[in-house]
Amino acid sequence: MSRLRVGLLFNPTAALGTAHRVGRQVGNLLRLSGISVVDLSGSSAHVARARALEVRDTLTALVVVGGDGTVSLGAEVVAGTPVRLGVVPAGSGNDFARALGLPENSPAEATRVLLHALSRPVVTIDAIEITSASEHALPHRSLALGNVNLGFDALVNARANSASRGHAVRYSTAVLRELPSFRPLPYWIRIDDGERIDLDASLISLCNSGVFGGGMRMVPEARVDDGVLELVTLTGIGRTKLLRFFPRVFNGTHTSVDGFEVQPVRKVTVGLRDGRRLRAYADGEPRIELPITARVLPGAVRILADPGRSQP
Incomplete structure (x- = not known):
């Protein structure tokens, strides 16, 4: 079994449901790469945060799929911990992803970036x-x-x-x-x-x-x-x-x-x-x-x- 365990959190309502579809696609791509994926999405941000905090210490990374609000939620979960934050843009604005130069409108390419970064040295942001x-x-x-x-x-x-x-x-x-x-x-x-x-x-x-x-x-x-x-x-x-x-x-x-x-x-x-x-x-x-x-x-x-x- 892979030593990498990744939490997956997506907003089911972001971009009129696009994040839900993209989230499932990203989950499948991560599993095909041999990574253990834990679906942490919930009916609300409060539920998703609680589920993520409950298993946070067992994760290598938390991947969030959605817009800037979902990214902020992920940051609140992992800030100050060794857990790394991955972002797949699937919201209406995606301004944070744009600022980082992350691929938009291509879940497969965004997932490839995540997988590559997992094998690289740690990068921190403010x-x-x-x-x-x-x-x-x-x-x-x-x-x-x-x-x-x-x-x-x-x-x-x-x-x-x-x-x-x-x-x-x-x-x-x-x-x-x-x-x-x-x-x-x-x-x-x-x-x-x-x-x-x-x-x-x-x-x-x-x-x-x-x-x-x-x-x-x-x-x-x-x-x-x-x-x-x-x-x-x-x-x-x-x-x-x-x-x-x-x-x-x-x-x-x-x-x-x-x-x-x-x-x-x-x-x-x-x-x-x-x-x-x-x-x-x-x-x-x-x-x-x-x-x-x-x-x-x-x-x-x-x-x-x-x-x-x-x-x-």
Whole structure:
């Protein structure tokens, strides 16, 4: 019997059921390669997480099949352990897989990459830990691998998630629908435990991969293995310029826009000065409401991929 035991976790509802079909295909390919496969998928993320945690210590790797939300779930299971994380993109956005240069729309090729990586030295990437910074909130911790969105991009993400079109189309449509009523938000922010800063901004994002929204490369130079995060802020622009900003993110010309800034950070706490409720989004999924603290966990996840494969 093979010494390799791999857990397989797929979201049965991702991409209108595509992940379920792809997950079964990946499982068959892994078994044909002589690997012992344990199906950990469940009717909900809560059930799948519980099943994965129960057998985690017996696994060589955990392979997740789905979109960015499923990848985050897998990261939460394996972070800080010797278990390696494999990703087969089968969601609607697949931005994290795109950032790593993983094959899309080819389960067989993605599985081949996983099998090759299993025989190679361990590769680690960073994760983002998200916790509540509110004195009155219950303790809550989650992980993300791609990005944490805290401004207009979070509002757009919420609207896009309720639509049924393709991910990139959903995101672009959500931008147009969210824009008419949007005003820059009054934030307070503390960087690396420094002094509190007040600023009005349209965007505040914390990037590890720098890719979201179906291929938008907000931070083209971002790396998932450099031990820091990129804090993105966009200030001093109105609705018209904000509308023009988003299409430029797809071709990378947005970095020259006045008011767009990127700085490396290790920890950030962000809240709103007016007390309004705003929910953070990370890797396409809703997380806790502001204020939040997000910090980098260097090398927290052993990934079955080569971050150097990513292409702009």
